[in-house]
Amino acid sequence: MKKLIKGGTIVTAADIYKGDILIEDERITAIGAQLQSSDAEVIDAEGLYVFPGGIDPHTHLDMPFGGTTTKDDFETGTIAAAFGGTTTVIDFCLTSKGAPLSDAVQTWHAKSKDRAVIDYSFHLMISETNDEVLAELPEIIEKEGITSLKVFMAYKNVFQADDGTLYRTLLSAKKHGALVMVHAENGDVIDYLITEALAEGNTDPIYHARTRPPELEGEATGRAAKLAALADSQLYVVHVTCEQAVRQIAEARSKGFRVYGETCPQYLVLDESYLEKPDFEGAKYVWSPPLRKPENQDVLWNALKSGELQTVGSDQCSFDFKGQKELGRGDFSKIPNGGPTIEDRFTILYSEGVRKGRLSLNQFVDVIATQSAKLFGLFPRKGTIAVGSDADLVLFDPNAERTISVANHHLAVDYSAFEGMKVTGEPVSVLSRGQFVIRDKQFVGKAGSGQYLRRNRFAAS
Amino acid sequence: MKKLIKGGTIVTAADIYKGDILIEDERITAIGAQLQSSDAEVIDAEGLYVFPGGIDPHTHLDMPFGGTTTKDDFETGTIAAAFGGTTTVIDFCLTSKGAPLSDAVQTWHAKSKDRAVIDYSFHLMISETNDEVLAELPEIIEKEGITSLKVFMAYKNVFQADDGTLYRTLLSAKKHGALVMVHAENGDVIDYLITEALAEGNTDPIYHARTRPPELEGEATGRAAKLAALADSQLYVVHVTCEQAVRQIAEARSKGFRVYGETCPQYLVLDESYLEKPDFEGAKYVWSPPLRKPENQDVLWNALKSGELQTVGSDQCSFDFKGQKELGRGDFSKIPNGGPTIEDRFTILYSEGVRKGRLSLNQFVDVIATQSAKLFGLFPRKGTIAVGSDADLVLFDPNAERTISVANHHLAVDYSAFEGMKVTGEPVSVLSRGQFVIRDKQFVGKAGSGQYLRRNRFAAS
Amino acid sequence: MKKLIKGGTIVTAADIYKGDILIEDERITAIGAQLQSSDAEVIDAEGLYVFPGGIDPHTHLDMPFGGTTTKDDFETGTIAAAFGGTTTVIDFCLTSKGAPLSDAVQTWHAKSKDRAVIDYSFHLMISETNDEVLAELPEIIEKEGITSLKVFMAYKNVFQADDGTLYRTLLSAKKHGALVMVHAENGDVIDYLITEALAEGNTDPIYHARTRPPELEGEATGRAAKLAALADSQLYVVHVTCEQAVRQIAEARSKGFRVYGETCPQYLVLDESYLEKPDFEGAKYVWSPPLRKPENQDVLWNALKSGELQTVGSDQCSFDFKGQKELGRGDFSKIPNGGPTIEDRFTILYSEGVRKGRLSLNQFVDVIATQSAKLFGLFPRKGTIAVGSDADLVLFDPNAERTISVANHHLAVDYSAFEGMKVTGEPVSVLSRGQFVIRDKQFVGKAGSGQYLRRNRFAAS
Amino acid sequence: MKKLIKGGTIVTAADIYKGDILIEDERITAIGAQLQSSDAEVIDAEGLYVFPGGIDPHTHLDMPFGGTTTKDDFETGTIAAAFGGTTTVIDFCLTSKGAPLSDAVQTWHAKSKDRAVIDYSFHLMISETNDEVLAELPEIIEKEGITSLKVFMAYKNVFQADDGTLYRTLLSAKKHGALVMVHAENGDVIDYLITEALAEGNTDPIYHARTRPPELEGEATGRAAKLAALADSQLYVVHVTCEQAVRQIAEARSKGFRVYGETCPQYLVLDESYLEKPDFEGAKYVWSPPLRKPENQDVLWNALKSGELQTVGSDQCSFDFKGQKELGRGDFSKIPNGGPTIEDRFTILYSEGVRKGRLSLNQFVDVIATQSAKLFGLFPRKGTIAVGSDADLVLFDPNAERTISVANHHLAVDYSAFEGMKVTGEPVSVLSRGQFVIRDKQFVGKAGSGQYLRRNRFAAS
Numbered sequence A, B, C, D: 001m002k003k004l005i006k007g008g009t010i011v012t013a014a015d016i017y018k019g020d021i022l023i024e025d026e027r028i029t030a031i032g033a034q035l036q037s038s039d040a041e042v043i044d045a046e047g048l049y050v051f052p053g054g055i056d057p058h059t060h061l062d063m064p065f066g067g068t069t070t071k072d073d074f075e076t077g078t079i080a081a082a083f084g085g086t087t088t089v090i091d092f093c094l095t096s097k098g099a100p101l102s103d104a105v106q107t108w109h110a111k112s113k114d115r116a117v118i119d120y121s122f123h124l125m126i127s128e129t130n131d132e133v134l135a136e137l138p139e140i141i142e143k144e145g146i147t148s149l150k151v152f153m154a155y156k157n158v159f160q161a162d163d164g165t166l167y168r169t170l171l172s173a174k175k176h177g178a179l180v181m182v183h184a185e186n187g188d189v190i191d192y193l194i195t196e197a198l199a200e201g202n203t204d205p206i207y208h209a210r211t212r213p214p215e216l217e218g219e220a221t222g223r224a225a226k227l228a229a230l231a232d233s234q235l236y237v238v239h240v241t242c243e244q245a246v247r248q249i250a251e252a253r254s255k256g257f258r259v260y261g262e263t264c265p266q267y268l269v270l271d272e273s274y275l276e277k278p279d280f281e282g283a284k285y286v287w288s289p290p291l292r293k294p295e296n297q298d299v300l301w302n303a304l305k306s307g308e309l310q311t312v313g314s315d316q317c318s319f320d321f322k323g324q325k326e327l328g329r330g331d332f333s334k335i336p337n338g339g340p341t342i343e344d345r346f347t348i349l350y351s352e353g354v355r356k357g358r359l360s361l362n363q364f365v366d367v368i369a370t371q372s373a374k375l376f377g378l379f380p381r382k383g384t385i386a387v388g389s390d391a392d393l394v395l396f397d398p399n400a401e402r403t404i405s406v407a408n409h410h411l412a413v414d415y416s417a418f419e420g421m422k423v424t425g426e427p428v429s430v431l432s433r434g435q436f437v438i439r440d441k442q443f444v445g446k447a448g449s450g451q452y453l454r455r456n457r458f459a460a461s
């Protein structure tokens, strides 16, 4: 079974050129100026960009949070991802104190198997570093190919780990070739600020932002970076939102430390004022860390351009406005955190990044796919268009114009985080390991076709 | 005429994979897992890396300086470059105040035509910005494809331009799509320090370094970066040697300014102590800016890794020790500045960078070739391995061990800057536009086969 | 002849306490809780602060500029200064290239002798550092007690010196115990920006600000600081206006270098928008460096508070709006630079600084008097209230409210730079060496009573 | 009862002048050039400096720690302090979780009453911020005049408070006019490092330093400063030892935040290598934070000079080498932390600071006395020489040379932290509220003559 994609403009993190791509079975076997293949299905890509499929390093599908569960699961979530040009997601496997890590992994396998329409993998949350956890960890890394560990510095009394746990995780990660990810906010102080806000009757969604000021993200980011440097380990800061945090990451990198940062589309194009929308609509825009003042957006774009930040994740975590976000009416701290972003990540980065001159085409591919593949041990199988790589491809019309809306998105959730936003550029067809998942803007895949990805150990790139 | 390079490990700024490369005429027409071609010459690359040919963005071949002329010209210089894995050089075309720019360009064409064995292009020095120069500039840029302009902040009363000239050049470059390059040292203060040193009888080579302290490079680098930011133009700082200068470039980039930096192999592996070699041998190590204290080397490597610096140029500028460097006996200020580095740039970066874990293979290709191609308007024709690109290729044995020495180098000059240095990795064969220049470590090219390259205008990447 | 000032609250750079001050002849001979003196005139200071007389380290009285001369001279200028609480001024003695330094000093003695009503001294401008100048300098320093040297980095083709001159002046100052002062703006680039603005028909006062952007002040400040550090000499940056410049000074100080900075009241309370006043009134607000965006004001106040800046000078340099500022109608570059600030410096710092909580009373005295005395070799004779010090005292009513206006000021110039500004606090009486110059808000001094002050050599404090 | 100190050179944080000081009862009532008093005892101070008595803002007298108690109590400790030129100490009152704050205060009153020979006050440790503590705090501040609160970020499971407690303490301090002091080290990570070191058999004193790296002090200092800024409160970082911490304080101050820092004599003159002394002698040099690499010393001196740090405390906390420090043989974590420094603080700062040109005489007084008085609500009663201030005075021979040694010190502890160090300058006589405590180098005071000082609320200075 062969396919020949003809006439597209192929873009990788380094290259741009016109060429044909030959796919045999699941992989790319040749790229040429005028490839011929008598037995291949020919797909016309004239006038289109051919990008490597996006890699979303940060999703929460079918995730329980505060007594409810995200609306989108591995089926609806990955279908939407595919529509949006993403062909790999790495989801967070949440663990519980006292239970074996392997239980959590099995739970996540159960959630995703037979559901995902694109390939997927897991990060593993670490909430404690006792002897049992430290003993089990190498085996999980080896057997499951889970080479990234997540530590929370916030969500006091829920997910939050102390600095000793973070430090030990960094040491263990170094030893076993894993990358430590942190949610960097000072949870102790946030906990107090929330209590105070509620005590003073400040219960509206905007207080979510006011009780999580950027200073506390900057502080925690700097703390994590310094601990990583001291441990001579590797650190990846998820969902960076503000100048204070960017500066801490840049300073560490400038000294040669292996510190990396991710931002998300919502922080690049939305701002704090959305939390003040009337009729509780602000609740739709409750992420942690929260949306920030608009001047941070330029800082984040510059950081992607100059290489101070490496990746863009969606932090997809969708809850219906009706019935789920509404749990926080009268108490912003009960609003489930997160929003639907998995489908729009790719196009927003293209439209707001490339089209507006903030990123080159190569930089776009780098932040949307290649860097995540490299940092999370999927390269060169994923994240690029090269001979031998999986044929995870996006045929992208750079001039298509459309308006993002709940009316046309493919998630199950009942609203869009970017409702009404006009974007330029749209995936036309998307292939996962050589099979169309999206063809001519129609879903043609099937649940369960996505494979679980065992990943390589961390290697500094 | 076709060639098929089989079985190598292809490395670009983004990718690493095994594949075969098909070359038709001068260009790459296909890359595949198992390419077949009945009429192609097959070259076995098994066990070798296939890198894009190096691009050396900074050479001085056949250049007059202080009453003498560099020993190596476009023939010996480019032969050595080719042996070292470099397939494109961009040389500096020196202008004289009062004379038309086109005169200088013609002079450089005369020097290079029928001599170069690899492709080449020119940067154009700007020493004044009067109405004549500003009027002639757009035409030169258009007709000659010279899209980079060099301004000297040092060499008082010789090359040095004042800040007004630099600023106007930045504005003109912005308007016409050129990149401004600066030699960043404070020439006024250096001029005084040299005068004083000589007056005090301090005439040995080490005083070359002592009269050009890193503070003065940091100062001038910061000044140029601030003027570029104010002009909203693009700036490339050549031969960055020290922490002070790196910090200034990083700060500008972090704010989103189009400021770029280059370092050179000599600053990465040699240090100031070489200038103290006895018997005037220190004169061999006289570059401007001078070699620095060794702690700067880590700073430079980190800057390449983190993207604070983008390229590595050789600043090749060779003078015989006998008869040329010796002009400065008894007066260090008369030592011709520069050294032979064109041949070893590529391998030193591989050996000291990749093999010692300071750079990934992708980063190596980026700094040795791709970034220069992008910044100087040669991409994607040069600087990568992709369908449609020139077949400028290096077949590289990553495990070959050898010792750099004047006894085995291919330059005309009578010493090696890296004499005795053991390196791992060596180009086996080198192709320029599909033709072997070096084959199995033998020169098989011919003078004049190199073409002059008209370059595209600057586009931020 | 004795005076006894009773019941005031005495404030110095360190202390605040109630006490009586006994003055004998020109000096303070005792301070006590309840001093008695049968033969002293008793002055009641109950309810008043007793401050050391202000020291204004930066004035231009009777100064020629662009074909005209400041309206205020050593008589009107020092009378206004005294009304404002200032008892010492240090004026800039301008030199001409090619003429002996002593000529300029004699000219300034002629301007000031028999005119000044308070004590005064001179800084000496250095515009070239040839053998004659360097030979004459030690003698001037010794004989005239002129221990501060001014170098201009701007005013191309008028006052501007190159970096070599600045560097040699720094070295000479170090050797002979003088402090180098710089006007820090990049004159080369400003010169071009002015030419361009005028060529484009942009002739209004606001273009004065637009052609002298803060980046160029920051650049020059950093350059001067780095040269001072390299020379291991001492540097004082006059009239600092913006964050960019403050950061450079702070960075140098943090590394232990002897770098100091001065700001002026106009930069603390006015902003760039004043230059846009209609009917050419913007010309009244033409200073170099220009007024800045308002966000710089907080930076300057913080810098005074934290010790990043040490002093506040007036940069008094007054030209009538009618007939003088008007020389620049149709060409902003012909507007004489400067404004009337000598009288209001002291009160504005009290009113906007102390009353608004930005400075403590001690810090107020430090920046308005003590630091200037220490940096310029007048301490402890001037700048404090201590036994043995000159009885230069200000009896200050902290609660008096008034409105600054040309209608009530004491300068000859025809407008006030702070017209309409409401301030709290006012000098009631002012003594210079024990004699009233101002008594109960009336001038009671006489021209010529001020003495020329030979100053001590620089000593780091 | 009057005293007249004649002919000394009086030095304050601002002034230096010759003068006589008249003391009536406990206070200074006059300062003059030639004071006469028929009924006063005349003390000759010719050739001596007269300094305000030193204020030591950081002592631990009679303090329990790890099952033992400091060798020196309020009697021996204050006698030694007085010999060393210190006339006020502020000791830390340690609280226990669950017990009323007032219990701790009463305990400390009991320790000090009838023992101290100079005046003293208390800081209050805050280890939790529950409703009881927050309710009791205003009363303690009001009644006891305790206007400084200490929070520990280290000593896990002993003194350490979490960030929420620190933040609430900052808010409470702002509300009630107190200054929050922090011991800034990351206790969680240190706890792990200690456990690991011991597990690996690394039990020697040097591991005390290796398990408390400067990165962890820098981290915690930055964290505390950011929380103080967010709370818009005031913060004082005790015992700053390293560049990392200084940078964090300087950055906060530069932005206008009320963040202050203290260093100690041991960090200015000793270094990490002392911990490697043989025969367990390294234990004598166990402080937390630990002694650092010597390059930090210049950073600390510069920070005192430039005003980035404000004070020098002793952190006096003495344990005998025999029997007490020895508790840590075989386990460095059991070595009681601290050393004897109260007596030498003053002279070391003079000898190493003033005599070596690192501090001016005014700066010396500022850091040794005045700034502590201002920050801790004792000014102008203490910390200066002014009319109305307590006659706490040091008559200091600037040229006396001596060698610090356990053989001649006045503490009870069995070793000297600065054994063998040659210093220049020595207190000859010391007065506390007008009474000699030390006269001609002999102790003439008596236990219990020191008074407890109720302090004013914090006011930014």
Ligand SMILES: [Zn+2]
Residues within 6 Å of the ligand: A183, A238, A239, A288, A289
């Ligand atoms: Zn998160």
Ligand SMILES: [Zn+2]
Residues within 6 Å of the ligand: A058, A060, A315
């Ligand atoms: Zn998340």
Ligand SMILES: [Zn+2]
Residues within 6 Å of the ligand: B183, B238, B239, B288, B289
């Ligand atoms: Zn150069």
Ligand SMILES: [Zn+2]
Residues within 6 Å of the ligand: B058, B060, B315, B317
């Ligand atoms: Zn060069």
Ligand SMILES: [Zn+2]
Residues within 6 Å of the ligand: C183, C238, C239, C288, C289
């Ligand atoms: Zn000026």
Ligand SMILES: [Zn+2]
Residues within 6 Å of the ligand: C058, C060, C315, C317
């Ligand atoms: Zn001026």
Ligand SMILES: [Zn+2]
Residues within 6 Å of the ligand: D183, D238, D239, D288, D289
């Ligand atoms: Zn402590």
Ligand SMILES: [Zn+2]
Residues within 6 Å of the ligand: D058, D060, D315
């Ligand atoms: Zn302590």
